[in-house]
Amino acid sequence: MTEREKNALAEAFGFEEPDRKKEFADEFRKLDTGRNSINIFPAAVRFAASAAMLAAVTGTVLMIPKHKHNISTSDIPPVTAAEAAPDDDTAASTRTEPASDSLSTTAAAMTAISTTATTSTSTAKTTSSAVTALGTAKAPAVRDSSDRSPVTSAAVETTVISSTTAVTVSTAAAPVVSEDNDQKKTEKSADTLSGHDMTVSPDNIIQVREKVISEDELLLSDFQADLSPYTGGFTVPVQQPSSSNVNTMLPVMYKNSSIVALANLDEIVYTSIDGAAYTAENITVEKVLKGSLKENDRITVFFRGGYLPAEEYIANNRLRYRSGADEYSVIVPGECRGSQIQGRKYIFFLSDSCYPLPEGSFTATYQGDSSVFENTDGTYTAVGDSNMTFTEQQAENGF
Amino acid sequence: MSIDIDEQYDKIYRYCFLRVRHKETAEDITQETFLRYLEHPHYNSVDKTLQLLYTIAGNLCTDEFRRKKTAELSAAEVSDENVEEDVISGYELRQALDRLSEDDRELILLRYVNEVPVNVIAKLHNISRFALNRRIKRILGALHEYLGKEELI
Numbered sequence: 007m008t009e010r011e012k013n014a015l016a017e018a019f020g021f022e023e024p025d026r027k028k029e030f031a032d033e034f035r036k037l038d039t040g041r042n043s044i045n046i047f048p049a050a051v052r053f054a055a056s057a058a059m060l061a062a063v064t065g066t067v068l069m070i071p072k073h074k075h076n077i078s079t080s081d082i083p084p085v086t087a088a089e090a091a092p093d094d095d096t097a098a099s100t101r102t103e104p105a106s107d108s109l110s111t112t113a114a115a116m117t118a119i120s121t122t123a124t125t126s127t128s129t130a131k132t133t134s135s136a137v138t139a140l141g142t143a144k145a146p147a148v149r150d151s152s153d154r155s156p157v158t159s160a161a162v163e164t165t166v167i168s169s170t171t172a173v174t175v176s177t178a179a180a181p182v183v184s185e186d187n188d189q190k191k192t193e194k195s196a197d198t199l200s201g202h203d204m205t206v207s208p209d210n211i212i213q214v215r216e217k218v219i220s221e222d223e224l225l226l227s228d229f230q231a232d233l234s235p236y237t238g239g240f241t242v243p244v245q246q247p248s249s250s251n252v253n254t255m256l257p258v259m260y261k262n263s264s265i266v267a268l269a270n271l272d273e274i275v276y277t278s279i280d281g282a283a284y285t286a287e288n289i290t291v292e293k294v295l296k297g298s299l300k301e302n303d304r305i306t307v308f309f310r311g312g313y314l315p316a317e318e319y320i321a322n323n324r325l326r327y328r329s330g331a332d333e334y335s336v337i338v339p340g341e342c343r344g345s346q347i348q349g350r351k352y353i354f355f356l357s358d359s360c361y362p363l364p365e366g367s368f369t370a371t372y373q374g375d376s377s378v379f380e381n382t383d384g385t386y387t388a389v390g391d392s393n394m395t396f397t398e399q400q401a402e403n404g405f
Numbered sequence: 406m407s408i409d410i411d412e413q414y415d416k417i418y419r420y421c422f423l424r425v426r427h428k429e430t431a432e433d434i435t436q437e438t439f440l441r442y443l444e445h446p447h448y449n450s451v452d453k454t455l456q457l458l459y460t461i462a463g464n465l466c467t468d469e470f471r472r473k474k475t476a477e478l479s480a481a482e483v484s485d486e487n488v489e490e491d492v493i494s495g496y497e498l499r500q501a502l503d504r505l506s507e508d509d510r511e512l513i514l515l516r517y518v519n520e521v522p523v524n525v526i527a528k529l530h531n532i533s534r535f536a537l538n539r540r541i542k543r544i545l546g547a548l549h550e551y552l553g554k555e556e557l558i
Contacts, residue, residue, distance in 0.1 A: 018498035022428045
């Protein structure tokens with residue numbers, strides 16, 4: 007459209023000329039002068055808001071944990087021979103690998119007085135296995151280390167055990183371990199740790215004292231007599247099923263168990279929960295017969311019974327305090343009769359634990375040791391009841 | 406953003422006059438528009454000055470229309486007739502514009518008399534620029550048809 011046409015349009019609209027334009031324009035200019043500068047406040051606010059948002063996002067990103075523990079343990083640093091062997095004298099014991107076939111621990115081990123060390127020759131690679139007695143200072147140390155830092159548990163466990171091997175380490179029977187063997191052991195160690203660590207830590211760990219006394223002896227004695235060290239273990243009899251019931255007991259136990267597995271008994275510690283004595287066993291699953299566990303998973307099994315400090319036992323049972331009680335530990339009967347030996351393999355019939363036991367732990371399905379079976383010449387016999395047996399074939403077939 | 410008050414005053418006045426058809430009222434609304442513009446939060450917005458001015462003016466015109474309708478003032482209609490009678494030149498074009506709708510007349514005013522950019526008019530009427538161009542083209546075609554010739558003059 008041409009300018010001429012536009013002017014014609016403006017005229018055709020018939021607009022009258024405004025009368026007050028000049029006065030208002032002057033007034034408007036005065037008002038507009040003070041506002042003519044560009045207000046930078048909105049821009050500053052936008053800039054500040056952007057910077058704050060960027061800082062918030064950056065802070066949030068930085069606060070996110072960079073690395074969470076991968077329970078698949080794919081990133082476990084390999085355990086080297088140097089880490090495992092503190093010095094030349096213990097070079098042969100590069101890895102504390104419980105050898106079930108050669109370990110021998112007697113009931114006296116339960117008294118936590120003596121320490122036994124034997125030499126393992128069951129494999130081509132001779133390895134000295136150090137078994138430290140239960141209830142010594144070593145047990146809680148290993149327990150704490152393995153629980154709190156499962157990623158490095160291999161290194162910690164080996165180191166701790168090596169450092170506490172105040173036991174006889176036989177190097178005479180141990181040939182020189184080649185680097186190849188060390189490497190294989192390291193790989194095996196990593197394989198062993200490939201399972202999930204589902205162990206739980208007891209709130210308190212009871213150290214077993216050198217002087218041990220039974221409940222009956224405690225009630226009868228006044229601690230003035232020179233008591234000989236107690237070596238009887240958990241001798242309180244448990245009601246045994248009749249032989250006729252044994253055959254039917256196993257299928258029922260299998261049915262009532264959430265976990266049935268062949269596992270290695272790694273560690274035994276004693277604890278008390280609400281004044282009651284408990285024995286906690288950390289086991290490593292080697293073969294699963296029933297349940298959702300997988301090979302190399304580590305769990306904790308609680309058994310009723312164990313050790314209590316004598317003064318704690320007296321207080322819990324409202325007995326009259328006797329001088330010298332703090333030198334004794336009292337064996338409290340329960341389901342665990344002290345027949346299980348650390349480092350050996352057993353078939354466990356387990357159920358999920360309930361209050362007051364820690365969540366995530368397990369307990370025996372039937373009368374403690376009666377749910378734990380040890381292989382003797384192809385036949386599994388209950389640790390707590392020799393009448394209860396089954397064969398490997400039965401286990402494979404699901405009883 | 407500072408505006409050319411001499412130029413925009415006339416354009417806003419025309420816009421208001423087209424809507425209210427009363428000289429004094431249109432001038433009052435025009436001045437009120439600029440005063441409100443100064444107080445508006447988007448006063449410093451570079452790209453919204455024209456849109457803001459026409460929006461304020463349009464709202465004020467609407468308010469005035471409602472007020473007049475309520476008061477049932479007939480004097481304004483008499484005034485409209487007087488305005489029409491005062492126009493001598495471009496009589497045919499004036500008749501052709503009168504045959505257009507109010508909205509079409511407003512679009513022609515904004516686009517060719519006040520020379521408001523297409524994008525601003527499109528935003529004022531809440532339509533796309535392409536739709537606005539098609540509509541203006543149709544209005545011009547209608548004017549040409551009323552006038553019976555290709556040119557408006």
